[in-house]
Amino acid sequence: MHKPGPFHACDMPDAGRPLRALALVASLKHKPETSNTEELAGRVLHHLSGHGITEQETIRLVDLDIKPGLGGDMGDGDEWPQVAERIRAADIVLFCTPIWWGTVDSVMQRAIERMDSLHEEYRQTGVSPLYNKVAGVVITGSEDGAQHTNATLLSTLQFMGFTIPPECCTYWVGTVGDDPKDDARKRRESKAAETMAKHTARNLAYYARLLAAHPMELKPSSPG
Amino acid sequence: MHKPGPFHACDMPDAGRPLRALALVASLKHKPETSNTEELAGRVLHHLSGHGITEQETIRLVDLDIKPGLGGDMGDGDEWPQVAERIRAADIVLFCTPIWWGTVDSVMQRAIERMDSLHEEYRQTGVSPLYNKVAGVVITGSEDGAQHTNATLLSTLQFMGFTIPPECCTYWVGTVGDDPKDDARKRRESKAAETMAKHTARNLAYYARLLAAHPMELKPSSPG
Amino acid sequence: MHKPGPFHACDMPDAGRPLRALALVASLKHKPETSNTEELAGRVLHHLSGHGITEQETIRLVDLDIKPGLGGDMGDGDEWPQVAERIRAADIVLFCTPIWWGTVDSVMQRAIERMDSLHEEYRQTGVSPLYNKVAGVVITGSEDGAQHTNATLLSTLQFMGFTIPPECCTYWVGTVGDDPKDDARKRRESKAAETMAKHTARNLAYYARLLAAHPMELKPSSPG
């Protein structure tokens, strides 16, 4: 049974350069409507600032026109290429999704599908553009499904080349049958969620700094 | 779509000490019967040797009497405590399971449940005995289920405190309707599985070495 | 381990009226591009015809503008309402999805999310518009993930009110590392997939006929 333990600090490695965090938020709601998921992601970003990761960016994916398909640019106004460019520039990527029927929503799944073009680049060259980046996960739901949602994301992200630090998932879920109107208040009051946010931020910062100082450098023996 | 890319070498960090790898094999078959899963785990261990991780141990879990329950020692001849002790001593732990009906088998699930006592220790003290260890996954099946099995394991392992390197899962699955008698041969001939084994071993070695040199050291502000 | 057994016929209940089958196809590819998933769905529909279910309709979801959100009509040209109307009119609904990274794709997940409005109608009135309908699943993938994809769909569909007959899932998946160019040919040659299509069609027909003859009729004790 998952039980987040008490929070403790640790010394941080010296990254030798400023690090960038990117939060991809897959709320079904357009801005400026409030997103539970974005608010919880904000707690992780807040604590990342405390660990010196102050270059931060949040993208509300539903506000972009991200086409279905697997290419890097599906044309016709496809706005995925600008997301891909932000992923390439980031050291830490937070994948933030609401739960719908026990799993990632359609907006996050679309982003995962479109990341296929980055994975394909790795396939061709042998060097993944996602190596030496760390991934974290933020999940909210009216009830049940956080661990399965997290599992589905983590397996994909590690196959793609991300590093998964320990305790890098922060979630809040409500109780079946409860009125979802109270979700935001209950989430904000959740000590477990806040503890998870602290763990997630500390561990993302530690591993991103460590990898910035000691990146894994693959040596293609011949042109891709 | 998961497609393992070509293998490339990388320079390895200096761990400063010898590292230990432990493979927990959850085959349903007792020794000396051959286990597909153990054979595939052997490929990862072989490549780990090539990266200087030569202290290796494999435990066939089904040969031990591991009682159901959540405590550290369920009594009555429970042999879990000796497994827990080997996990504590390891830097790299490979979780190796066959797929039965799309998920981890009962032997691996039993081990996961019994690791709850290590997680509980973390809950009490704030310092997880599983931090600074890296986890990898090895999966075989007559058909389908590797990614879900991997997902279920990785989510649990990161919540428990393990570090998950990129591309740290090696699997082979057959085709629905094919005769399982041919599984072993087809698995041995699979180039994709061998490439995954190389990636898994290289990445487990890299991250275990890096964490040995730069362990995350948590500072409890007060006694647990 | 899932192993489809030999096919046998059975006598069919008399439905007393013609029945309608609807295939919701969630390919990422627009028409007229060929969809592996739609082709395999076509095998199930073919066999449904043999069981007298000749009123059939296939919708390629990606060709419609289905907005993100949870309402029945999200406005701005939202084309979900016409899909919902076809679901209401059907006795059998086939949920047909490719696998991307081990799970349903974004197009199918979008449809599941939008079906929330039908589920909400049930919540308000106590009578689900999805009771007395049977659901089947068709899945294709370049490799691995059919059982997890099926599981995620079936759990949601039964909570929504669909009836799940035995062996109502038909899938084909390739082998990791193989060239996806050969997928279509190998799928068409798969005896296991064809047997699953026969089982799926027979069982969908049997249960849809049985429920048409003996529908579960809920009696709200007071206005919903």
Added chain:
Amino acid sequence: MHKPGPFHACDMPDAGRPLRALALVASLKHKPETSNTEELAGRVLHHLSGHGITEQETIRLVDLDIKPGLGGDMGDGDEWPQVAERIRAADIVLFCTPIWWGTVDSVMQRAIERMDSLHEEYRQTGVSPLYNKVAGVVITGSEDGAQHTNATLLSTLQFMGFTIPPECCTYWVGTVGDDPKDDARKRRESKAAETMAKHTARNLAYYARLLAAHPMELKPSSPG
């Protein structure tokens, strides 16, 4: 989002014979220790009695010596054969499991593995001993994981030959970070869980009665 609606009665088909319900309870705790899962299963059984299904049996699986393996009888005192015999005799089988780390526990997974011998019988003869039986699911957990646990079970059960009625899963899960000591009280007070138990029982009874009156009778065209 899953939201159980208000309960309504329905007329029941005449089965023409008494029906039997079997609850397989996969608690990790031995009798006479109280099992949350068994208590919740008891609510479903209670309502099944109200629908005339009074022949009921509950097996606490952990109290039996169920060997690992895939055969019908693994020897050496294996007690699976008596469970298999009870499954064959039942019209309704309730699969009741606690959640451990987001999925079915090792005791339930063991039972699923051992049911492989029944599935193998189907493979050989073309007639599954599990056709015309209906399956339900009961799940409890200290937090999160019900829908994934349900999904994993339902997919397997329909491939094996069980019929899955609508809304045939009853669950209760607590909130991450809460003290598990309060689980039993909170579960007993859960209106959502009680509503799910009523739905589950009504629907299991309806479909079991319907199938008893109109069993699907497969006609092998030739021996085995």
